[in-house]
Amino acid sequence: RVMPVRWSRYNPSYLExxxxxxxxxxxxxxxxxxxxxxxxxxxxxxxxxxxxxLSSSVFSDPMISKFTNMMMKSGNKVLxxxxxxxxxxxxxxxxxxxxxxxxxxxxxxxECNPYVIFHQALKNCQxxxxxxxxxxxxxxxxxxxxxxxxxxxxxAMKWLITECRENKHRRTMMPEKLSQELLLAxxxxxxxxxxxxxxxxxxxxxxxxAHFRWW
Amino acid sequence: xxxxxxxxxxxxxxxxxASGPEKYTEAFIKKQIEEFNxxxxxxxxxxxxxPETFTQEDIDRAIAYLFPSGLFDKQARPMMKHPTEIxxxxxxxxxxxxxxxFHFLFYTGKQSYYSLMHETYEKFLNVQKHQDQLxxxxxxxxxxxRNLAGSRWLTKIELEEMLLEKLSDDDYSxxxxxxxxxxxxxxxxxxxxxxxxxxxxxxxxxxxxVIEPLQYDxxxxxxxxxxxxxxxxxxxxxxxxxxxxxITVNGIDILHYFPVLQDxxxxxxxxxxxxxxxxxxxxxxxxxxxxxxxxxxxxxASAKALRSFVTEKEVEFMRQAGLLTVDPRVKERKxxxxxxxxxxxxxxxx
Numbered sequence: 194r195v196m197p198v199r200w201s202r203y204n205p206s207y208l209e210x211x212x213x214x215x216x217x218x219x220x221x222x223x224x225x226x227x228x229x230x231x232x233x234x235x236x237x238x239x240x241x242x243x244x245x246x247l248s249s250s251v252f253s254d255p256m257i258s259k260f261t262n263m264m265m266k267s268g269n270k271v272l273x274x275x276x277x278x279x280x281x282x283x284x285x286x287x288x289x290x291x292x293x294x295x296x297x298x299x300x301x302x303x304e305c306n307p308y309v310i311f312h313q314a315l316k317n318c319q320x321x322x323x324x325x326x327x328x329x330x331x332x333x334x335x336x337x338x339x340x341x342x343x344x345x346x347x348x349a350m351k352w353l354i355t356e357c358r359e360n361k362h363r364r365t366m367m368p369e370k371l372s373q374e375l376l377l378a379x380x381x382x383x384x385x386x387x388x389x390x391x392x393x394x395x396x397x398x399x400x401x402x403a404h405f406r407w408w
Numbered sequence: 409x410x411x412x413x414x415x416x417x418x419x420x421x422x423x424x425x426a427s428g429p430e431k432y433t434e435a436f437i438k439k440q441i442e443e444f445n446x447x448x449x450x451x452x453x454x455x456x457x458x459p460e461t462f463t464q465e466d467i468d469r470a471i472a473y474l475f476p477s478g479l480f481d482k483q484a485r486p487m488m489k490h491p492t493e494i495x496x497x498x499x500x501x502x503x504x505x506x507x508x509x510f511h512f513l514f515y516t517g518k519q520s521y522y523s524l525m526h527e528t529y530e531k532f533l534n535v536q537k538h539q540d541q542l543x544x545x546x547x548x549x550x551x552x553x554r555n556l557a558g559s560r561w562l563t564k565i566e567l568e569e570m571l572l573e574k575l576s577d578d579d580y581s582x583x584x585x586x587x588x589x590x591x592x593x594x595x596x597x598x599x600x601x602x603x604x605x606x607x608x609x610x611x612x613x614x615x616x617x618v619i620e621p622l623q624y625d626x627x628x629x630x631x632x633x634x635x636x637x638x639x640x641x642x643x644x645x646x647x648x649x650x651x652x653x654x655i656t657v658n659g660i661d662i663l664h665y666f667p668v669l670q671d672x673x674x675x676x677x678x679x680x681x682x683x684x685x686x687x688x689x690x691x692x693x694x695x696x697x698x699x700x701x702x703x704x705x706x707x708x709a710s711a712k713a714l715r716s717f718v719t720e721k722e723v724e725f726m727r728q729a730g731l732l733t734v735d736p737r738v739k740e741r742k743x744x745x746x747x748x749x750x751x752x753x754x755x756x757x758x
Binding site: 202203210211212214217235236237239240241242243245246247248249250252253270271274 | 669670673677681731733736
């Protein structure tokens with residue numbers, strides 16, 4: 194029998210930690226039945242230690258941590274985190290510039306919060322349907338396939354990062370490139386959105402092979 | 409199934425009794441028990457104690473005194489225990505003198521397992537019949553929900569010990585699925601006695617740790633200490649009350665000791681979670697490990713110290729946030745024949 198290679202130092206009975214303060218301040222009556230069961234289960238089972246990237250402060254965001262980890266090269270988390278914070282700063286500066294130059298009636302439509310822009314840009318980049326290679330009768334077909342949430346988020350982040358690393362001028366700094374890409378994605382423009390649309394069109398074109406999928 | 413690293417000792421014990429037919433006869437075991445009892449009385453005499461009230465703990469202490477051993481493994485040291493603990497239970501011969509087996513399922517190979525499955529399914533059908541009768545009479549079905557969180561099913565090893573037969577993972581999971589189906593029925597209270605044979609109670613609260621009371625120093629300021637570790641780093645933290653939120657590590661302020669924002673965030677995590685950022689002072693010492701490991705160790709130490717300042721409910725919240733568990737992840741060892749823990753040598757065709 195083959196043993197799977199991915200194992201964890203924790204016993205399988207350990208549950209994931211819940212870091213957000215708000216979830217512990219809810220009074221007992223507001224919980225649904227499922228939540229009550231979850232609470233009872235949590236009271237009995239041991240809980241894993243919170244990882245160093247997770248914290249209950251307002252500044253820690255799981256999406257941003259995931260993005261920072263994907264940008265990281267050879268374990269240099271310090272550099273990746275600095276780049277991320279510089280990116281958010283550049284986005285804020287660009288948006289503030291636009292805000293101060295814009296006329297009065299348009300001032301409310303300009304979004305200045307870099308976190309909101311980041312989340313919205315990621316959401317706009319996420320593809321809805323993906324393609325997968327299925328070999329049937331010797332030929333490999335590109336079959337349209339539904340994607341899980343995790344896979345969508347991963348693809349959006351990966352496209353953004355590869356776009357910034359490869360298709361830009363060598364001398365531009367990463368925060369500049371990333372902030373540019375994020376702002377374009379926020380407005381549904383830019384090469385990443387184009388890539389998403391190309392993928393959707395390919396999936397639409399290969400609709401005939403959709404029945405090859407067996408899951 | 410995943411390969412378990414962090415397990416309880418119950419999972420690691422090998423079940424010798426289920427591996428094959430009889431290795432020692434009943435007469436042999438009886439003789440061993442007699443010899444053990446005689447030996448117990450002799451030992452009590454030797455130690456100058458009363459043979460009638462000589463318990464197993466006294467025996468262990470006496471043996472450890474008479475035969476001191478520096479061996480690391482406790483099982484390898486000399487021990488004197490009751491024969492039923494040393495020679496595990498085993499199956500008796502399953503067939504009579506004419507060679508005909510006693511049990512009707514003998515030729516399936518796993519007679520106890522299949523007979524157990526048949527029994528459980530019989531109970532299941534009985535419960536369903538009872539349910540149908542209640543529906544026919546238009547009586548309400550009993551809906552008292554069984555507390556799922558307070559009990560767990562027997563593990564595979566425990567079930568093997570009960571049946572005295574080897575089970576495969578598949579068999580075990582099928583049995584557990586059948587039990588879950590039985591429990592999910594509304595009228596499962598009828599089979600409650602039967603189900604209790606296969607479930608064990610889990611301690612309701614995992615708060616087995618004793619919270620130390622606050623200590624007071626010369627000026628009357630309350631303080632408490634805590635110890636933490638992460639990878640190779642070891643830290644001790646002393647948290648003082650009525651403070652301004654100053655944190656000192658090895659005599660150096662945290663801004664200088666931890667230039668990275670992530671580490672400082674980790675240090676402040678327990679305080680921020682409890683909402684007590686500006687109220688406590690902390691002095692810590694830390695050694696070993698790297699930058700992130702030291703931060704994690706101090707976080708654990710400060711969380712443990714803060715337990716004394718805070719209500720029990722908040723301690724439970726801290727535990728559920730993962731602040732009070734020791735992180736078991738350590739560097740994986742390098743294996744022979746490979747370059748690192750996972751990386752293999754470059755494959756060369758010739």
